[in-house]
Amino acid sequence: MPPETASSCDVIRGYLQQEDHQALESFIESLSPKETMWAISHLSDEDRHRLICLLSPEEAAELIHDLPSAQVADLLEDIQPAAAAAIVEQMHSDQRADVLEDVEKHHADAILDALPLQTATDTLALMAYSPDTAGGIMVTEYLAYPESWTLSHLIVDLRRNREQYADYQVQYIYVVDDDRRLQGVLPLRDVLLRPAQDLLRHVMIPRPLSVVVTTSLDKLIQVFGQSHFMGVPVVDEEGRLLGIVERASVSNAEGARSDNMFLKFSGIMTGEELRSMSLWRRIGGRLAWLTVNICLNVVAVSVIAVHQDTLAAAIALAIFMPIISDMSGCAGNQSVAVSIRELVLGLIKPNEWLRIFRKEVIVGVLNGLFLGFVLFIVAWGWRGNVWLGLVVGGALGINILVGSLVGGLLPLFIKRIHADPALASSPMLTTITDICGFFLTLTFAAMVLPRLTP
């Protein structure tokens, strides 16, 4: 049976019914990470709960390794703190911190209480770093030895703790001084090639590339883009070694950030929703934005309310107003998207409003002329009234220009005041284009009202 079919879920359910731990484990091991994710998110809350409880903590940690951390957090909230802590203990340090940040406060505290003291302290320290920095992404599983050790000391330690180190991504040995300040690195290869009595201080590569714990994700993406290292050491202000940022963690963080941006841009205010999440979280994340939006809408349509006599006199305008507001919103959103992407790529800086203005004004004028002309023809042809054509065509043309300019500039402005352009740009834009579109249409109409009414 191919594991891609919908029934991988059914197979798991079957084994859960039989409480066949052995078969369950080997079936799950046969699934690819993507299939595992799919199967887990399709189990009922109850089955998921039973599955996690039936597996050993090691197996459970392995199972949920690739799930989005919001989903792991949901799973952990449903089980006893002691059982959750046992699973959390088996995770890598970075995932541990990410997941506990997503777990509700009082659950997280209970889990931290149930962890061994050292692990809890380390995890709290990692949780204190902002998730978009080296500190928030690094792992604390790495190998560091004093520079005064010999290679043979090191090899003895490696052999003795082989089991503990088995999960570490060991490509480099880090060499530190008595204050744990990073002094050098030693590629694992060199450990084999050099005489065993050499001191680490003499065989290490001194002054290695390292990043400070507050280094931003953007900077890390750049560092890994320019090098072929699998990991880069993270140090504090005094140069003391704190952890390792791995290449894979940086790619994952980059992917998570762009997913988050996409969802925020589409009005999921929390930046995260999976359909396996609880109903109230899903509704909350969506309503938060829809409630803001209804207020913005009321502001926008109050322009219509003020001019409703004009509208009543020339009811045909009501047919064209939705076209004008929607088209200008679309044109503006195109500019918003290009600005957000150029900001992320670093192709524009938040103070370059003059450049954006120059680039958007010409696109806005030409698109506005073209589309305004199209609507002029449509309105004139449909209603046989050239004045109606002029009113709606003119309003659309000008409003397309307004949308392009405002859309291009808004993300820069929002970035400058340190808010999130992905979240705020699009709603602010459409409110402005709605207000402006209604105002232009009804004002132009009022100017030629006698010629609009039959």
Add this chain to the structure above:
Amino acid sequence: MPPETASSCDVIRGYLQQEDHQALESFIESLSPKETMWAISHLSDEDRHRLICLLSPEEAAELIHDLPSAQVADLLEDIQPAAAAAIVEQMHSDQRADVLEDVEKHHADAILDALPLQTATDTLALMAYSPDTAGGIMVTEYLAYPESWTLSHLIVDLRRNREQYADYQVQYIYVVDDDRRLQGVLPLRDVLLRPAQDLLRHVMIPRPLSVVVTTSLDKLIQVFGQSHFMGVPVVDEEGRLLGIVERASVSNAEGARSDNMFLKFSGIMTGEELRSMSLWRRIGGRLAWLTVNICLNVVAVSVIAVHQDTLAAAIALAIFMPIISDMSGCAGNQSVAVSIRELVLGLIKPNEWLRIFRKEVIVGVLNGLFLGFVLFIVAWGWRGNVWLGLVVGGALGINILVGSLVGGLLPLFIKRIHADPALASSPMLTTITDICGFFLTLTFAAMVLPRLTP
């Protein structure tokens, strides 16, 4: 002077004026990739042209290495085919193919004609693969040797061609049989540790991980996610070695795809726009979508045209109709975004419409009840007419449900018919929610018309 300030562009312009090739070169080398990208995209077309012509082909290729390929394509279209070919020859094989795909057909042909025959043939072969497959991402710079060679043969070849291989990402040596079928890999480390007279066949790791040339980007992301290899060999159906997919190329392709999705979702139909592109390409990419949108809008508002007598009788409806259509569009877009992301993550499959229906129906009903009630209160309070409140509140509530359901299901349907959900979902959704919103409002209003008019 910090190179981050706006003047890195001015510095380059100054050196261009003086034609100071030396200073220009060392200044550009001092810039980070991000600063280089910023500076290049801020030069005028003319200055960019002069810069590329002043640099040697090697330096020019180095300079444009990190630019989006659409921008590189623009640069190459502006210079003589022979000069462009000299630069293209210095690129890595994968970038060469990507860039030439973005160059206009007749320019690309001229550049291919000016390339050495072998390079042109290889590039055309790479261009034939779809960009989202192993073939489209792989590089053809790799080291492969016959299994009958000894290690000492290999070492002699490595030393002799050191210069040519300098740019290769050499972590592994690939071992092939007489038909170029992949037989094994040899980590570079093992070349040093084994006796020089050993045959490659005896020291290689046999049956290495490899991917077929048609492997999809999704599958590659998964392969690299599960392993720590820096590169994976690509073979044809018969197992013959064709190239290497590098980890960095997969991350880049993944990033490019999500950028592309974001821009398409925002109505840039070509999926690519940078403000440094030519005006006509930028206008074309935006108008393509706006022209489709105006047609969709005309379809949607024809519902208003049909019911315009109702509207004229109760003009207050014109104030609420934009709120109803905008809110339902927003609610639907939230569902669209969650579905698109879950499709990309593999958490839902295109045939799971029943699951999406069940998940969205409850969110839609609850959000619809809440927001419908809010609008009922607003309309009743504002106009003092409870029937008006019922009409617009009821229409909004039902239309929020429609938007959530249609928004959740549309991406699955569009994916099933093998179109692009990022591009088509949102416009189709808002057309449907507009039509449905106008229809519900005006139909309900017609039913209670005598009570709406004062």
